[in-house]
Amino acid sequence: MKRLAELGAEVSASLEEARTRGDAMSRVRAKIVAREVPHLRATRHRRRAYPNLRLGAAAALALAAAIALTAFFAWPHKPLEAQGVEAESPPSLSFIVGEGSHELPGATGAFIAAPEAAETRVQFSDGSTLRLAPDARLRVAEVARNGARVLVESGTVHVSVVHRDDTRWSVAAGPFEVQVTGTQFDVVYDPASSSLAVRMTEGSVVVHGCGLLGAEGRRLTTGEQLEVSCKDKTSSASAPDTSPDDTATPDGEQTRSKASTPSTVRPAEPSPSAQPTVRTSKSERIDTSRSVVDLARKGSHAEAMTAAEANGFDTTCAALSGPELLLLGDAARYAGRFDRATEALEIARRRFAGSDAAATAAFELGRIAMDVRRELTVAGDHFETYLRERPTGSLAREALGRAIEARSRAGDSARAERLAVRYLAAYPDGPHAKLARKLSSADPDPRTP
Known part of the structure; x- marks a missing residue:
C-alpha cells in the first residue's frame, strides 16, 4: 500500500x-x-x-x-503447476554405445552385444555407465529424466549408476530385477539355468525374483554377493569378511586366515495357488489369454506361464496376436521355459507369415538356438531368415553380426566370410566389425598401418 x-x-x-x-x-x-x-x-x-x-x-x-x-x-501468485499449467519437463537420458571412433548413438529397445574378445561400454548422459563383458548382451528398454530400465539378456555387465536424490534405475535379467539408486556392482545372468549373481562394489541394491527372496526382496550392500537359481530353487549370499584374523603383509595387502562362509538364504514359502478352473466358454478362454498377456507385460513371467498352461498353452496361443506371441515367448524365456518359448515363436511364424512379428520370431529362435542349445547351424539359419525377410529391419545389424558368429563357430568359414563382407559394407563401425575384418580377407581394417 x-x-x-x-x-x-x-x-x-x-x-x-x-x-x-x-x-x-x-x-x-x-x-x-x-x-x-x-x-x-x-x-x-x-x-x-x-x-x-x-x-x-x-x-x-x-x-x-x-x-x-x-x-x-x-498480489500473491500461484505457481504454474497450481494454475494447471505444466512446466516443461526435463529431457530423458540419452546414451552412447562404444568408445572413441566406434561411438554410436544408443536407441531404446535395440540389442547391444559385446564381441567375443572385447568389452563394450554404454555411457549415459547423467554420467552412469554399463560395461558389457565379452559376449554379454542387453537392451536399454526405457529411459527417463532420472534413470533407465536395462534388460540383461545374458553374460556379465558392470553397472555404475551416479547417485542423485531422485535416481530411479532398474536392471532386469530374466525373472529377476535389481533396484538401484546409485551404486556399482556386477550382474551375471545365465538364461540356460535361469540363474543370477550380483557382486556389490559399493552402495546398495534390492534384488527381487523367483519367489526365493521374500516379498520385499534381498538387500545387498558394499562387498556382499548373492547367487540365485530359479531352476534349482536355491539362493545363497555372502558378506564381506570383517573378522580380526586378517593380517597385513609388508606390501600393505590383506591376507585372510579363513574364507568368508556363505550364509544360505532360506527360500520363501510359495503361496498356495488356486486350482485352475476348466474353461468351456470361448469368451472366458479369451479373457484368460488377456490375463496372460497382462502378467507378461508386468514382468510376472512365471505367473504368466502358469496361467497360460492352466488355460491350455495351445488355446492361449490361438487367442493371441503376433506381437502378443512374441511377448509370451519372452515370458517363457525369462521363466527358463525355452520349450514353450520355441513353441510360441514357431506359432507366430506359422500364423503371421510375412509380418514383422514373424521375422522377429525368427531372430528370437536364433538366439535360443545359439545361446541356450548351442545349435550353431540352426541359429545361423534363423538369423539369415530374419535378414531375408527384413533386410533393413531394426534387428538387421544384430542378426547379421550373430549370423557371422554362428557360421564362424560352426566351421562354415566360406559363409562366414561372405556375411562378414556384407556386414562391413553396411556397418563398418558396428559391434561385430572387428570379427568381420578378421574373417574377411577382402576388407582389411583401414585403420591398421
Whole structure:
C-alpha cells in the first residue's frame, strides 16, 4: 500500500504540472485570438479546451495503469503447476554405445552385444555407465529424466549408476530385477539355468525374483554377493569378511586366515495357488489369454506361464496376436521355459507369415538356438531368415553380426566370410566389425598401418 500511495503522489504532481502548462498555453492563445477577426473567435474558443481534455485523459490512463501494475506485482501468485499449467519437463537420458571412433548413438529397445574378445561400454548422459563383458548382451528398454530400465539378456555387465536424490534405475535379467539408486556392482545372468549373481562394489541394491527372496526382496550392500537359481530353487549370499584374523603383509595387502562362509538364504514359502478352473466358454478362454498377456507385460513371467498352461498353452496361443506371441515367448524365456518359448515363436511364424512379428520370431529362435542349445547351424539359419525377410529391419545389424558368429563357430568359414563382407559394407563401425575384418580377407581394417 505504501508503494501505491507513492505512485498516486507522483501521478498527482504530473497532473498539476500538466495543468499549469495548459493554463499558460491558454493565456498565449487568448492574446493571439484577441487580435484576430471576431468571426474566428468562437471557433478558437471551442478548440481552446481540447488540449486540457487530452492531457486529463492521458493522466487518468497513466494513473489506472500504475494502479493495475501495483496490484499485479503485490498480489500473491500461484505457481504454474497450481494454475494447471505444466512446466516443461526435463529431457530423458540419452546414451552412447562404444568408445572413441566406434561411438554410436544408443536407441531404446535395440540389442547391444559385446564381441567375443572385447568389452563394450554404454555411457549415459547423467554420467552412469554399463560395461558389457565379452559376449554379454542387453537392451536399454526405457529411459527417463532420472534413470533407465536395462534388460540383461545374458553374460556379465558392470553397472555404475551416479547417485542423485531422485535416481530411479532398474536392471532386469530374466525373472529377476535389481533396484538401484546409485551404486556399482556386477550382474551375471545365465538364461540356460535361469540363474543370477550380483557382486556389490559399493552402495546398495534390492534384488527381487523367483519367489526365493521374500516379498520385499534381498538387500545387498558394499562387498556382499548373492547367487540365485530359479531352476534349482536355491539362493545363497555372502558378506564381506570383517573378522580380526586378517593380517597385513609388508606390501600393505590383506591376507585372510579363513574364507568368508556363505550364509544360505532360506527360500520363501510359495503361496498356495488356486486350482485352475476348466474353461468351456470361448469368451472366458479369451479373457484368460488377456490375463496372460497382462502378467507378461508386468514382468510376472512365471505367473504368466502358469496361467497360460492352466488355460491350455495351445488355446492361449490361438487367442493371441503376433506381437502378443512374441511377448509370451519372452515370458517363457525369462521363466527358463525355452520349450514353450520355441513353441510360441514357431506359432507366430506359422500364423503371421510375412509380418514383422514373424521375422522377429525368427531372430528370437536364433538366439535360443545359439545361446541356450548351442545349435550353431540352426541359429545361423534363423538369423539369415530374419535378414531375408527384413533386410533393413531394426534387428538387421544384430542378426547379421550373430549370423557371422554362428557360421564362424560352426566351421562354415566360406559363409562366414561372405556375411562378414556384407556386414562391413553396411556397418563398418558396428559391434561385430572387428570379427568381420578378421574373417574377411577382402576388407582389411583401414585403420591398421
